Amino acid sequence: xxxxxxxxxxxxxxxxxxxxxxxxxxxxxxxxxxxxxxxxxxxxxxxxxxxxxxxxxxxxxxxxxxxxxxxxxxxxxxxxxxxxxxxxxxxxxxxxxxxxxxxxxxxxxxxxxxxxxxxxxxxxxxxxxxxxxxxxxxxxxxxxxxxxxxxxxxxxxxxxxxxxxxxxxxxxxxxxxxxxxxxxxxxxxxxxxxxxxxxxxxxxxxxxxxxxxxxxxxxxxxxxxxxxxxxxxxxxxxxxxxxxxxxxxxxxxxxxxxxxxxxxxxxxxxxxxxxxxxxxxxxxxxxxxxxxxxxxxxxxxxxxxxxxxxxxxxxxxxxxxxxxxxxxxxxxxxxxxxxxxxxxxxxxxxxxxxxxxxxxxxxxxxxxxxxxxxx
Amino acid sequence: xxxxxxxxxxxxxxxxxxxxxxxxxxxxxxxxxxxxxxxxxxxxxxxxxxxxxxxxxxxxxxxxxxxxxxxxxxxxxxxxxxxxxxxxxxxxxxxxxx
Numbered sequence: 001x002x003x004x005x006x007x008x009x010x011x012x013x014x015x016x017x018x019x020x021x022x023x024x025x026x027x028x029x030x031x032x033x034x035x036x037x038x039x040x041x042x043x044x045x046x047x048x049x050x051x052x053x054x055x056x057x058x059x060x061x062x063x064x065x066x067x068x069x070x071x072x073x074x075x076x077x078x079x080x081x082x083x084x085x086x087x088x089x090x091x092x093x094x095x096x097x098x099x100x101x102x103x104x105x106x107x108x109x110x111x112x113x114x115x116x117x118x119x120x121x122x123x124x125x126x127x128x129x130x131x132x133x134x135x136x137x138x139x140x141x142x143x144x145x146x147x148x149x150x151x152x153x154x155x156x157x158x159x160x161x162x163x164x165x166x167x168x169x170x171x172x173x174x175x176x177x178x179x180x181x182x183x184x185x186x187x188x189x190x191x192x193x194x195x196x197x198x199x200x201x202x203x204x205x206x207x208x209x210x211x212x213x214x215x216x217x218x219x220x221x222x223x224x225x226x227x228x229x230x231x232x233x234x235x236x237x238x239x240x241x242x243x244x245x246x247x248x249x250x251x252x253x254x255x256x257x258x259x260x261x262x263x264x265x266x267x268x269x270x271x272x273x274x275x276x277x278x279x280x281x282x283x284x285x286x287x288x289x290x291x292x293x294x295x296x297x298x299x300x301x302x303x304x305x306x307x308x309x310x311x312x313x314x315x316x317x318x319x320x321x322x323x324x325x326x327x328x329x330x331x332x333x334x335x336x337x338x339x340x341x342x343x344x345x346x347x348x349x350x351x352x353x354x355x356x357x358x359x360x361x362x363x364x365x366x367x368x369x370x371x372x373x374x375x
Numbered sequence: 376x377x378x379x380x381x382x383x384x385x386x387x388x389x390x391x392x393x394x395x396x397x398x399x400x401x402x403x404x405x406x407x408x409x410x411x412x413x414x415x416x417x418x419x420x421x422x423x424x425x426x427x428x429x430x431x432x433x434x435x436x437x438x439x440x441x442x443x444x445x446x447x448x449x450x451x452x453x454x455x456x457x458x459x460x461x462x463x464x465x466x467x468x469x470x471x472x473x
Contacts, residue, residue, distance in 0.1 A: 042445045070445045078448045100452070107458030110451065117453070126453070132430045160455040162409035169455030209455070214413055216424045250428065349431040 040072040045082065046350070046374045048130045054364040062370075063087045064130070066097065078102040098151060108159045115195075118152040119171040119207035120223045121246035121267050123296070125150060131350040134300050136370035137358060139321030140338045141294025146323065147271045148225070148244060149178065149192035154202070165214035170206065177203020180230040180273075182237050187278035188290045188329050190230065190242070199238055201229030207246075221248040223269075230273075237276060244271045259305040268295040288328035296321035302346075315352075317342040336361045350374025409459075418467025421460050429454060435471040443468045 050062035065085040072078050082097040100116040117125030123142050127133060141147055154175030161168060176197040178190035205225030212218060223246040231237025246269035255262050273290040280286055302315040319340045326332040338360040345353045351373045358366045408414075416424075426432035438446065447465040450456050456464070 040441050040445055042442045044446075068449075070449050072445045072448055078452070080449055080452065102448075102452050104448075104451070112452065126429060158452065158455060160457045162413055162457055162459070164410045165413055167457065171455070214410070216428055219428065252427065346431065349433045349437070 042070045044068045044070065044375060046130050046372055048136075048370060048372045050136050051369040053367045056364060061087065062136075066130075076104050078104065096151075108161050110158050111155070112158070113155045115151055115153045116156065116173070118149055118156075118173060118175065118205060118225075119158070119221075120148045120205055120225055120244065121207075121269050122219075122221055122248040122250060122265075123267050124148060127250070127265055127267075130372040131352065131374045134298070134315060134317035134344055134354065135319055135340050135342050135356050135358075136354050136368045137340065137356070139294070139296030139298075139319060140336050140360065141269075141292070141321065141323030142267070142296060147269050147292055147294055148246070149175075151193045152176070152203070152205075153195055165212075167211040167216060169209045169211075172206035173204075175203050175205065177201070177205075177225070177227040178230055178242055179232075180237055180240050180242075182231065182235070182278060184279060184281040185330055188273060188288065188326065189331055199229050199231065199233040201227060203227035203242075205244075217252055219248075219250040222246070223248070240274045240276050242271065242273050244269065246270070254305070255301075258301070258303065260301050260303040261305075263300045263302075264298070265300075266295065266297040269293065286328075288326050288332070290326050290329065292323070292325050292332075294321065294323040313346040315344040315346065317344065334361075348374070416463070418463035418465075418470075422464045422467055425454070425456050425460055425464065426450075433468075435468045438468070440469045 045065075045067035047066070048062065048064040049060065051060050052058070052062075063086070066082055068080065068082045070078075070080050079099075079101050081099040084093075084095045084097050086093045086095070096115060098115050098117050100112050100114040102110055102112040104110050119125070123139070128138060128142065137143070138146070152173060152175035154173055154177075156171060156173030156175075158171040159169070176194050178192045179194045179198045181187065181189045181191060203225055204227075205223070207221050207223040209219055209221035212220070223244075225244040226242070228241045229239050230242050231240045246267060248265075248267040250263075250265050252261060252263040254260075270293040271291060275287055275289060277285040277287045296319060298317060298319040300315055300317040302312070304312050306312045319342075320337070321339075322335065322337045324335045327334065338358065340356055340358040342354055342356040344355070347353065352371075354368070354370045354372070356366075356368045356370070358368060360366075422432055443465050447461045451458070451461050
């Protein structure tokens with residue numbers, strides 16, 4: 001087998017080197033600027049604050065400050081990092097969203113290592129960002145306690161290329177992956193964002209997206225993640241495996257009669273865990289089918305081609321989401337669904353005011369106002 | 376011992392599949408080209424189409440030339456824009472900026 005792998009690896013390296021100095025149209029790469037003696041650095045990010053009102057409480061809260069630090073060390077080397085400061089739980093939490101080192105191998109291949117935003121679906125880490133999400137909240141099943149990781153620690157490869165009128169983008173990664181929780185209150189749930197692994201297994205995941213239209217207005221993505229061993233090393237749960245899939249859609253078009261832009265976004269994701277017996281607090285055993293799923297669909301309409309400044313800065317958005325949870329799990333309960341409608345006002349291309357009314361099964365109706373400033 | 380051998384064979388098989396996949400992708404890339412219609416697109420067109428896929432597209436005057444270079448790399452990682460798109464879009468954004 002090794003005799004076969006060595007020539008193949010050699011061929012791969014020669015292919016990479018051949019492609020390294022050409023562009024998509026086989027033209028020599030030309031540097032857009034000189035980097036000698038420079039460490040090109042920039043800070044972007046956003047700040048958010050939310051006001052929430054329901055029949056029980058009225059409060060300011062959820063203050064988030066998320067600077068993004070970007071370094072372009074050379075034409076090939078790039079670092080991106082984002083710490084996060086949050087007050088949503090009633091105290092100041094500081095977290096690391098990502099710290100990712102990237103190496104641009106050639107026009108089609110970028111390698112990266114660190115803590116990164118995995119492309120499992122398109123919501124987390126992309127469509128759910130404060131200045132992209134038209135709502136102050138996440139769809140059910142897509143926020144904390146939902147399916148899939150926001151961050152992973154590991155290595156990966158990504159890229160994109162055109163074929164004919166279409167485009168394809170890909171992401172693959174190997175990461176520490178989800179860690180199975182087995183305590184009585186959380187048995188069968190996962191810590192998705194562990195900084196370190198809990199056994200010698202690793203998760204493999206990725207996303208393949210196709211943009212079939214020449215104007216890139218439609219994007220269809222399929223994501224997966226597999227981890228064969230999710231339990232703690234040496235525990236009876238070590239070999240419990242996990243499989244996740246997601247399908248996402250993003251489409252936008254201009255509606256000439258309304259002088260408006262219409263955007264449709266949606267995602268479905270599913271998770272399947274091996275069926276095993278967990279311990280209750282009284283040490284008795286129980287089991288359940290652990291395969292939650294969630295989906296959401298969003299439609300937005302912005303009259304961005306109307307000449308009146310006030311009107312073309314408005315955007316109307318509606319979202320429906322469902323989260324099917326394991327009925328017999330201690331943390332599961334019944335399925336839930338949520339509907340939200342929002343009227344947003346764009347103060348700048350990345351800054352907006354969101355006014356949202358939200359209903360959710362078994363929860364009080366909410367009015368939420370959020371201001372997001374991008375910088 | 377048997378378990379270790381089986382695990383090793385699996386890793387070798389996985390490595391083999393990965394290497395084959397990469398080679399297949401490289402051959403695909405070398406043999407496929409974008410259409411003339413796509414190839415002829417200007418930076419302005421690509422800026423409107425690709426940036427607007429996820430968020431409102433910032434205009435050329437929003438940042439300086441060095442920052443646009445950095446943003447281009449960031450979007451290559453976060454949004455998988457192609458190398459050709461990145462170069463044309465950034466060229467457009469820098470053309471009328473600082």
